Amino acid sequence: MSKPYTLQELLVIAVAKEIHDHENVILGVGLPTTAGALAKALYAPHATLMMESGIIDFEPLLPLNHIADAHSCRGFSYATDLFSAFTMTYRGFVDVCFLGVGQVDKYGNLNTTCIGDYYKPKMRLPGSGGACDFISYAKRTVLTMLGGEFVERLDYFTSPGYLDGGNSRDQSGLFPVGSGPTMLLTTKGVFRFDPVTKEMYLSQIHPRITVEQVRKDVPWNLKIADDLKESPRPTDEEIDFIRRFAPAMSAGRELAMELTIANLMKQGKGG
Amino acid sequence: MAIENNKVMSVHGAISKFVHDGDELVIGNYTVGTCAELVYEVVRQCRKGLTLYSQSGIFDVEVLVGAGCADKLVSTYVLRAGGKKGGSAVERAMNAGTLQVEDYTNFQYNARLVAGMHGFSYIQVLEGAIATDIFRKRSFMGENKFRIIKCPYTGKDQLTVPAANPDVCIVHVQRADKYGNAQYWGALGSVAAAALASKRIVISCEEIVEHDIIQSSPHLTIIPAYRVDAVCEVPWGANPTEVLGYYNMDQFMYGLFMMMDGTAAGLKTWMDEWVYGCENRVAYIDHYVQKFGSKILDGIRCKPFYSAPANYGSAFTTRWDNDGRERAIGMTLSEFEQTLKERGKLYE
Incomplete structure (x- = not known):
């Protein structure tokens, strides 16, 4: 039995395993950058890690603060601009990208723009950033939803998943055939998309979580994989890497924030 | 020729002269190296009615919208302080009806400036967005937010956006010479396009260097002197954001801002102290060090990791x-x- 781990560590590993060796990878901030670093260290040493700000082929030394954080790597191989980062995606050179989610529907369409009315929002979320264009043209997209929600109907349609399901995405003629979201990670499990209907189903469940608990978050009749598995227990090697590389990630957002604020207060007083 | 085309000015002078009420103002920086001191000076001089362009409208946009300088915003990404329970100046202003926002994707926003920079009237963007509300829901741009045209070569539908040529760009870089040749390296983002699309350009930099240094490293120059209107030397000019090779992100000051930005009253208190309360960046750093000591700023100074020199011999x-x-x-x-x-x- 490997050493004790945190849920957050398990989530990072689930995402990292979506990166295969020799792939070109667009990383987003937060969990995906740590996952990218873990993949590069343990599973995919020849992956090319890229950020949309034009930082291409970098080796992260620290978890990136944001998508333009060149301070967290000691140099990188190719400095290009944002425009070229997207046109190379449009041309098909990006294998997999990672996006965070505010709302998601059963076909993997995303909202990261607002809750409530767009013009008078109950909550104004960040917006598209790169999301809409990346999920349109990367070969695969991995979705991470840590604070968001499953909905029948998005309050705002920011980024295209499988549209109305079935072959509607491919038929629209707007996207490369076969592209789209391949996985959604939440704090309760891993969801994948049926190859024919494109409806998401629960394919893997995290420890201590029941199927009923997962169903409670989902407003439609969620399908469950016949061979539903429990997320594999992290290895010591994986846990050690994450804990050293990104301790705040191991702690999770709330605890890390609490500890950071406590320390900031101490620094402020101490001078 | 002995004409001295020296464009070095104070921040106060540059903003007074080149940023006007009602301007379309673009923040040249993208996420990093935000031209914080130039933004603060726009606020201190109480500019009104700006149409603000910011690729990632985070810290910069919150301050300008919180101060009531802008009534229109073109962006792809905005900040929300304090998660679900928090809020933002942008959200408050949208609900108060004092700010209209036009949302684009990162690529579309940047493409508008790239078109403007090259003198084109429009540019093709990635057609996948036709399926989304980014295409369907429009604010002050109306019909002109996007138009679909037929490609004359393939016959396919193409999504296009109009060029943007903002009145003025304010932008922070690592170094420049007194003529305005501006050098920037790191995450290139959309910095060059934002500046070069604009009619006027105001640069702040960490240091003004000799022209010789620029001439031996022209690959780092992203804005040429002939396009630049003003150069301001402002060490720590991007704090609390970071400047590659000079200083890291100031998590302490950024954290202070984020703790206050969630409410209108909090943001006002923070701005009273750090924007209105400091007449320039020297006063800001003095106040910072007086209040919190110099340990935090000393701790984020960059250690050298020099680029290998390129031989221009x-x-x-x-x-x-x-x-x-x-x-x-x-x-x-x-x-x-x-x-x-x-x-x-x-x-x-």
Whole structure:
């Protein structure tokens, strides 16, 4: 039995395993950058890690603060601009990208723009950033939803998943055939998309979580994989890497924030 | 020619002269190296009615919208302080009806400036967005937010956006010379396009360097002098954001801002102290050090990791060799002049 781990560590590993060796990878901030670093260290040493700000082929030394954080790597191989980062995606050179989610529907369409009315929002979320264009043209997209929600109907349609399901995405003629979201990670499990209907189903469940608990978050009749598995227990090697590389990630957002604020207060007083 | 085209100015002078009420103002920086001091000066001078462009409208946009400088915003990404329970100046202003927001994707926003930079009236963007509310839901741009045209070569539908040519760009870079040649490196983002699309350009930099330094590293120059209106030397000019090679992100000051930005009253308190309360960046840093000591700022200064020099050298730098002979013709200058005379080429 490997050493004790945190849920957050398990989530990072689930995402990292979506990166295969020799792939070109667009990383987003937060969990995906740590996952990218873990993949590069343990599973995919020849992956090319890229950020949309034009930082291409970098080796992260620290978890990136944001998508333009060149301070967290000691140099990188190719400095290009944002425009070229997207046109190379449009041309098909990006294998997999990672996006965070505010709302998601059963076909993997995303909202990261607002809750409530767009013009008078109950909550104004960040917006598209790169999301809409990346999920349109990367070969695969991995979705991470840590604070968001499953909905029948998005309050705002920011980024295209499988549209109305079935072959509607491919038929629209707007996207490369076969592209789209391949996985959604939440704090309760891993969801994948049926190859024919494109409806998401629960394919893997995290420890201590029941199927009923997962169903409670989902407003439609969620399908469950016949061979539903429990997320594999992290290895010591994986846990050690994450804990050293990104301790705040191991702690999770709330605890890390609490500890950071406590320390900031101490620094402020101490001078 | 002995004309000194020196564009060095104070931040106060540059903003007074080049940023006007009602302007379309673009923040040149993308996420990093935000031109914080230029933004603060726009706020201190109480500009009104701006149409603000910011690729990632985070810290910069919160301050400008919180101060009531802008009534329109073109962006792709905005900040929310404090998660679900928090809020933002943008959200508050949208609900108060004092701010209209036009949402684009990162690529579409940048493409508008790229079109503007090259003098085109529109540009093709990635058609996948046609399926989304980014295409369908429009604010003050209306019909002109996007238009679909038919490609004359393939016959396919293409999504397009109009060019943007903002009145003025404010932008922070690592270094510049006094003429305005601006050098920037790191995450290139959309910095060059934002500046070059604009009618006027105000630069702040960590340091003003000799023209020689610029000439030996032209690959780092992203904005040429002839396009620049003002250069302001502002060390720590991007704090609390970071400048590659100079200082890291100031998590402490950024954290202070984020803790206050969630409410209108909190943001006002923070701005009263750190924006209105400091007349310039020197006063800001003095106040910072007086209040919190110098340990935090010292702790985020960058250690050197220099770029390998690129050799811009050449085999020779004059047509005349070490023996004073022209390299192709093989003559000395006096032999050459004698020949010109003998051949009847010289006009007496």
